[in-house]
Structure formats: structure tokens, C-alpha cells
Amino acid sequence: xxxxxxxxxxxxxxxxxxxxxxxxRLKRRNIAxxxxxxxxxxxxxxxxxxxPRALGYTGLTAAAIILYLSLGNGLMxxxxxIAAAWALYDLVWIDRRITRINKQIRVAEYLRSDNQPxxxxxxxxxxxxxxxxxxxxxxxxxxxxxxxxxxxxxxxRIPSFAEQERILRELTKPK
Numbered sequence: 001x002x003x004x005x006x007x008x009x010x011x012x013x014x015x016x017x018x019x020x021x022x023x024x025r026l027k028r029r030n031i032a033x034x035x036x037x038x039x040x041x042x043x044x045x046x047x048x049x050x051x052p053r054a055l056g057y058t059g060l061t062a063a064a065i066i067l068y069l070s071l072g073n074g075l076m077x078x079x080x081x082i083a084a085a086w087a088l089y090d091l092v093w094i095d096r097r098i099t100r101i102n103k104q105i106r107v108a109e110y111l112r113s114d115n116q117p118x119x120x121x122x123x124x125x126x127x128x129x130x131x132x133x134x135x136x137x138x139x140x141x142x143x144x145x146x147x148x149x150x151x152x153x154x155x156x157r158i159p160s161f162a163e164q165e166r167i168l169r170e171l172t173k174p175k
Contacts, residue, residue: 018109018110018112021109022105022106022109022110025105025109026102026105026106027047027048027098027101027102027105028098029094029095029098031047032044032047032048032094032097032098033094035047036087036090036091036094039057039083039086039087039090040057040058040060040061040083041054041057041058041061042054042055042056042057042058044090044094045057045090048094048097048098048101049101050097056086057083057086057087060079060080060082060083060086061079061083063079064076064077064079064080064083067079
């Protein structure tokens with residue numbers, strides 16, 4: 001499927017623009033887990049908006065390097081072990097954090113005050129004269145529901161996709 005729809009300008013308002021903004025803002029698990037491999041730098045914590053603990057990773061890494069350079073490799077194992085244990089815990093923490101962050105992002109995005117229908121939006125109309133639909137269409141003269149085609153044994157059925165396309169083509173033909 002082509003992704004040309006991503007280049008459409010839907011910032012006029014409404015649900016499409018809200019969904020587009022939402023997709024851009026949501027955190028992704030694959031990115032967070034990829035950044036987890038850079039745990040000595042705390043990159044996954046930075047991505048998940050947890051800067052104080054990301055600095056904790058950086059501090060532990062710096063402490064391990066300083067201890068290694070100044071006293072040898074025995075004491076450097078303490079901060080390195082703490083960082084490694086913390087990184088293992090983060091494998092579970094990442095999924096919960098992304099779920100929590102994405103929920104907050106969704107709530108904030110959909111409750112924005114500027115999420116209004118696009119200018120000129122009139123809702124659903126059944127004809128060109130501007131008569132608003134009530135949510136149901138007028139029944140046919142024979143009493144069958146609009147859009148339904150007779151089925152065998154007198155039962156009504158919904159038109160198939162191909163039949164719906166044919167009906168739409170007929171409706172759009174110039175008269």
C-alpha cells in the first residue's frame with residue numbers, strides 16, 4: 001500500500017488531524033528497546049522522558065570509568081553491576097512506561113480545545129439541497145429498507161461491496 005496519504009495536509013481540524021498528530025507523538029517500543037542497548041548512557045530513559053534516572057545511568061557509568069582509571073578494575077564492578085541490574089529491570093519497565101506515556105498522550109491529544117471539525121463541515125446529508133439526514137434513510141416505495149436488495153425467500157439483505165460500488169457509480173453519472 002502506498003503511503004502517499006502521509007503527505008496530505010489534514011491540519012484543518014477534526015479527527016484526521018488529531019490522529020495524525022497523535023501518531024507523530026506516540027512512543028514506540030521498538031525504538032525504546034533499541035535504545036536500551038545504550039543503557040550506559042541512559043538513552044532509553046531520555047526517550048521515555050525520564051531524564052533524572054537517565055542521568056543516574058550516566059553517573060554510574062562515569063563512576064565505573066573513574067574507579068577503573070584510578071584504582072583498578074575491582075571497585076569499578078560495583079557501579080557497573082548496579083547499572084546492569086538496573087538495565088535488566090528496565091526491560092520490564094519500558095513496556096509499562098510506554099503504555100502509561102501513550103495513554104497520557106492520547107488523552108491530551110483528544111481533549112485539546114482546538115480539536116474542532118474542519119471549517120464548512122456540515123455533517124451527513126442525503127441530498128444536494130442540504131437536507132440533513134436523521135441517521136436513517138427513507139424506505140423504498142415497496143416498504144423495503146433503503147440500500148437493501150431482495151434476497152431469496154423474501155428476506156432483505158445488505159448490498160454486497162460490488163453492488164454498493166455499482167450504485168455509487170450510477171449516482172455519480174452526469175444526468
